[in-house]
Amino acid sequence: MSNPPTISDLRSPISQSPSSGAPVELLRFNTCGSVDDGKSTLIGRLLYDSKSLMEDQIEALERSADLTGGGQINLANLTDGLRAEREQGITIDVAYRYFATPRRKFIVADTPGHVQYTRNMVTGASTANLSIVLVDARQGVIEQSRRHTYLASLLRIPHLVIAINKMDLVDWSEQRYLEIRSEFEKFLPLLDIKDVKFIPMSALNGDNVVDPSKHTPWYVGPTLLGHLETVHIASDLNLNGFRLPVQWVNRPNNPTNKELHDFRGLSGQVASGIIKVGQKVMVLPSGHRSTVKEIWTYDGAIPEAFCPQSVTIQLAHDLDISRGDMIVGLESLPGMGTDLHAKVCWMNARPLQRGRKYFLKHTTQTVQAVVTSIDSRININNYEVQPEPSELVLNDIGEIRIKTAKPLIYDGYATNRLTGSFILIEQGTNATVAAGMLQPALEAVKPEYNDFAI
Amino acid sequence: MKSYHLDHLEYLETEAIHIMREVAAEFERPALLFSGGKDSICLLRLAEKAFRPSDIPMPFLNVETGHEFPELIEFRDRRAAELGAKLIVRTVDQAIANGTAVPAPGEISRNKLQIPVLLGAIEEFRFDCAIGGARRDEEKARAKERFFSFRDAFGQWDPKNQRPEIWNLYNGRLNPGENMRVFPLSNWTEMDVWEYIKKERLEVPNIYFSHQRECFRRGGQWLPVPPAHTDATKPDPYAGARPTAKEPIKTLVVRVRTIADMISTGMIESPANTVDDIIGEVSAARVTERGTRADDKASEAAMEDRKKAGYF
CATH class of the missing domain: 3.40.50.620 (HUPs)
Known part of the structure; x- marks a missing residue:
């Protein structure tokens, strides 16, 4: 497909939804780029070329084409859902899109590139397996490219795609592609990203998005969709070190079934690792040890559970356990403490200042916290570190120290995205003002109680 | 392994x-x-x-x-x-x-x-x-x-x-x-919902499956003919939602894809009798689910x- 879409192209009556019944893998990705890099166009192109568009969506595109586009279809209008966005031609908030091919289902977070870019990108990327950083081939690496790549690495997204877009406007020059690639390769080693793929494309015309381009004989890699369908994501799950933050204690009231009189279930989503019936575990912060008696699910008891399953477990001992406690495997213990060191992304117009109190939500517990120092601010355009800034403002990334009113049971974000992350909530307004990534604890928890509970 | x-x-x-x-x-x-x-x-x-x-x-x-x-x-x-x-x-x-x-x-x-x-x-x-x-x-x-x-x-x-x-x-x-x-x-x-209904063997109301129903055409949709107004002491709750003389009633084999109420749900002509049939229909669909909802068509x-x- 090498011409801008026409209405009749869009109507081609082919469906490529997965055939029903077969288990299909889910890939979550986000797109980032600055204004006019063509993010929304790229998503529109993926939806369009994978035949995920419907007649009424096409009709809506036609209506808005007549209204604002002088008859030209604007694929960006597929994702810009709010009236202000269509009128101003911008994207206000993270928008989620869904499409499927016979191989995978996809959840796309379209994160806008202008105002609030850091906040939105962090939001969209926090749950992603893969990030697509769009670069305009005419401009090459600009500040935003460095910024988006940094954020992808900060959030430890396992897979990165550098989409070198608008290749049609540089005459499909291999040399230009290689120049941009080597610009990236100058700073990529500073960032800890395992898997990076470069793809030359034209989202507007569809080259190398779904179908291989006839303009890039020098490029031997996959198309974007080909890569999204095949990139290996099974090992993205964290199966090391069992952690179950207790979310809800399940105690039936007056059950009619007598067997349930003593049912004491600990419900939660496995944050990492694998748990088996009969396995020894520790409950934190108490430090009591016990054994897993049963892994209860609505569909019947199961012998083992793994991240990210939602389960209800019963322990052999009747311990005092409540929401916010964590059940952990003995083979690798987490850190526990009230003095924390973290990188934060500040997301609010009111700046972060030393000495301010916030609510801190970490796994399933919310505690009071005070920011005891701001160690540094990281310039995410050139990666320079500014020590001891007076405050962090909206979209700043910095390193801070926090003291909490109750101990957190945690891991470093680098080893565990779920037990190593937190949010800060402003007291009074209840706004979510920061996303935090914990540094690893200096030592693992040393509980006072080492015996089995009585 | x-x-x-x-x-x-x-x-x-x-x-x-x-x-x-x-x-x-x-x-x-x-x-x-x-x-x-x-x-x-x-x-x-x-x-x-x-x-x-x-x-x-x-x-x-x-x-x-x-x-x-x-x-x-x-x-x-x-x-x-x-x-x-x-x-x-x-x-x-x-x-x-x-x-x-x-x-x-x-x-x-x-x-x-x-x-x-x-x-x-x-x-x-x-x-x-x-x-x-x-x-x-x-x-x-x-x-x-x-x-x-x-x-x-x-x-x-x-x-x-x-x-x-x-x-x-x-x-x-x-x-x-x-x-x-x-x-x-x-x-x-929409597909995930139906696949989950299938996997969990969930019961759904029978109007999701193909049945015969009296319908009339309005606003590009087949709308169901409302139930007869029997209690003459009260105003007709469906006043305005009944077919006019210019809107002939047809008996069709239809089902609902999404349900609002009787005056804003477009019926789709469909022979789908089972959840599998519906999954097949959804995967081949060329109109989004909300395309059959009159309430969403009012404006962009x-x-x-x-x-x-x-x-x-």
């Missing part, structure tokens, strides 16, 4: 269960919006999976426009009873009678009138959270919706000022009078406007 791996339905399920349990743990008076439609049927199964063997720790709430398909009401009441849940029903009729809902002159759809009824029920029972079955794939304004969608004291949604949702950390903190709408199915598509921003005013 054993594969520790979830397929897409298992992933969506564990995410939704996590969200349901967050609601039970963080809110004092949550409710679950249950209409009897396919999305809320999935919500009920997810609630069972989240909370059994305990009781589902929240009542079910439904807002009736007064134009419901009788099959849906029967199904709703029966499912709530089977699950041992308390079902609270509030109606547009009551709200019109006590003056909290005022119909616009000449407007026969009661879709917008559900807003004051829902907000009234939230106030009456002091609900701080309502779980709903809305999905982001339904509509463009919904695509920007959060799992935990904050509503101010007037029940309004402010799309420009939403709380960022990062990792699986949901901020449910509220000040008095504010409340939260929570959408555990945010990441589900119809859903956005209703959500800002406090809609589901």
Whole structure:
């Protein structure tokens, strides 16, 4: 497909939804780029070329084409859902899109590139397996490219795609592609990203998005969709070190079934690792040890559970356990403490200042916290570190120290995205003002109680 | 070697269960919006999976426009009873009678009138959270919706000022009078819902399956002919929603793809008799689900406007 879409192209009556019944893998990705890099166009192109568009969506595109586009279809209008966005031609908030091919289902977070870019990108990327950083081939690496790549690495997204877009406007020059690639390769080693793929494309015309381009004989890699369908994501799950933050204690009231009189279930989503019936575990912060008696699910008891399953477990001992406690495997213990060191992304117009109190939500517990120092601010355009800034403002990334009113049971974000992350909530307004990534604890928890509970 | 791996339905399920349990743990008076439609049927199964063997720790709430398909009401009441849940029903009729809902002159759809009824029920029972079955794939304004969608004291949604949702950390903190709408199915598509119904062998109301029905053509859709008006002492609740002389009645083999009420649900011609048939139909569909909803066709921003005013 090498011409801008026409209405009749869009109507081609082919469906490529997965055939029903077969288990299909889910890939979550986000797109980032600055204004006019063509993010929304790229998503529109993926939806369009994978035949995920419907007649009424096409009709809506036609209506808005007549209204604002002088008859030209604007694929960006597929994702810009709010009236202000269509009128101003911008994207206000993270928008989620869904499409499927016979191989995978996809959840796309379209994160806008202008105002609030850091906040939105962090939001969209926090749950992603893969990030697509769009670069305009005419401009090459600009500040935003460095910024988006940094954020992808900060959030430890396992897979990165550098989409070198608008290749049609540089005459499909291999040399230009290689120049941009080597610009990236100058700073990529500073960032800890395992898997990076470069793809030359034209989202507007569809080259190398779904179908291989006839303009890039020098490029031997996959198309974007080909890569999204095949990139290996099974090992993205964290199966090391069992952690179950207790979310809800399940105690039936007056059950009619007598067997349930003593049912004491600990419900939660496995944050990492694998748990088996009969396995020894520790409950934190108490430090009591016990054994897993049963892994209860609505569909019947199961012998083992793994991240990210939602389960209800019963322990052999009747311990005092409540929401916010964590059940952990003995083979690798987490850190526990009230003095924390973290990188934060500040997301609010009111700046972060030393000495301010916030609510801190970490796994399933919310505690009071005070920011005891701001160690540094990281310039995410050139990666320079500014020590001891007076405050962090909206979209700043910095390193801070926090003291909490109750101990957190945690891991470093680098080893565990779920037990190593937190949010800060402003007291009074209840706004979510920061996303935090914990540094690893200096030592693992040393509980006072080492015996089995009585 | 054993594969520790979830397929897409298992992933969506564990995410939704996590969200349901967050609601039970963080809110004092949550409710679950249950209409009897396919999305809320999935919500009920997810609630069972989240909370059994305990009781589902929240009542079910439904807002009736007064134009419901009788099959849906029967199904709703029966499912709530089977699950041992308390079902609270509030109606547009009551709200019109006590003056909290005022119909616009000449407007026969009661879709917008559900807003004051829902907000009234939230106030009456002091609900701080309502779980709903809305999905982001339904509509463009919904695509920007959060799992935990904050509503101010007037029940309004402010799309420009939403709380960022990062990792699986949901901020449910509220000040008095504010409340939260929570959408555990945010990441589900229409296909996912039907595949889940199949996998879990969930019962759905029979109007989702092919049946014969008298319909008439209006606004590009096949609308069902409303039930006959028998009680002459009362005004016809379907006045304006009955076929005129220029709208001939045809008996068609139809089903519903998405259910609003009888005057805003377009019927689709379909021979689909089983969940498998429906899955086949959805995978070959060339129109989105909401394309059969008259309430969304009003304007490009119809859903956005209703959500800002406090809609589901």
